[in-house]
Amino acid sequence: MTGPAGNLFDGLPRDAAEEQFIPLLQAAGFVLERIVSTGQASPPDHWYDQERAEWVALLRGSAGLQFEGEPEPRVLRPGDWVAIPAHARHRVAWTDPDQPTVWLALHHD
Amino acid sequence: MTGPAGNLFDGLPRDAAEEQFIPLLQAAGFVLERIVSTGQASPPDHWYDQERAEWVALLRGSAGLQFEGEPEPRVLRPGDWVAIPAHARHRVAWTDPDQPTVWLALHHD
Numbered sequence: 001m002t003g004p005a006g007n008l009f010d011g012l013p014r015d016a017a018e019e020q021f022i023p024l025l026q027a028a029g030f031v032l033e034r035i036v037s038t039g040q041a042s043p044p045d046h047w048y049d050q051e052r053a054e055w056v057a058l059l060r061g062s063a064g065l066q067f068e069g070e071p072e073p074r075v076l077r078p079g080d081w082v083a084i085p086a087h088a089r090h091r092v093a094w095t096d097p098d099q100p101t102v103w104l105a106l107h108h109d
Numbered sequence: 110m111t112g113p114a115g116n117l118f119d120g121l122p123r124d125a126a127e128e129q130f131i132p133l134l135q136a137a138g139f140v141l142e143r144i145v146s147t148g149q150a151s152p153p154d155h156w157y158d159q160e161r162a163e164w165v166a167l168l169r170g171s172a173g174l175q176f177e178g179e180p181e182p183r184v185l186r187p188g189d190w191v192a193i194p195a196h197a198r199h200r201v202a203w204t205d206p207d208q209p210t211v212w213l214a215l216h217h218d
Contacts, residue, residue, distance in 0.1 A: 083113050
């Protein structure tokens with residue numbers, strides 16, 4: 001009578017070469033996923049320009065999230081969330097080099 | 110060019126009489142909200158029976174989440190999430206009496 005369950009901090013990769021993306025839930029109009037970064041950043045001068053809006057929260061670790069037109073990346077700490085409109089160009093300037101950074105991302109129409 | 114931002118742990122009530130519900134994001138097909146419990150529980154023999162499915166994660170504090178037909182509440186700790194299908198009868202048996210319990214709930218079609 002109940003659906004799946006889990007823990008957002010289980011099975012965190014460490015020192016992985018790539019960021020890890022795990023879908024948690026998919027329904028009409030959205031996808032919810034866990035992202036784990038282990039020091040990765042967007043390539044220099046690479047900007048995400050996404051068709052869908054994204055609500056993203058940082059739950060563990062830290063990161064610098066830069067929006068085009070802002071002089072400096074925003075420093076994100078646990079609990080910080082940002083609503084990123086569709087086509088708001090942004091990049092991940094840095095993620096914590098010393099521990100996994102756990103994000104919860106809701107991509108939606 | 111960017112949307113709202115905040116921190117999930119800002120402005121937590123303490124010793125509030127009622128649970129606090131703050132909508133974070135609403136779009137076609139879902140509502141995302143923060144819930145803060147400060148020791149509340151569902152009334153005895155009260156079961157939630159919701160029209161929509163709910164994905165819920167506990168981010169801080171602790172709680173007992175009971176599903177009808179299960180002998181004991183599930184103990185939820187930070188990072189634990191549960192996907193609750195529509196009409197899966199459940200109740201909050203208890204929440205942490207000593208600190209705010211912060212939930213992130215995604216109610217969806």
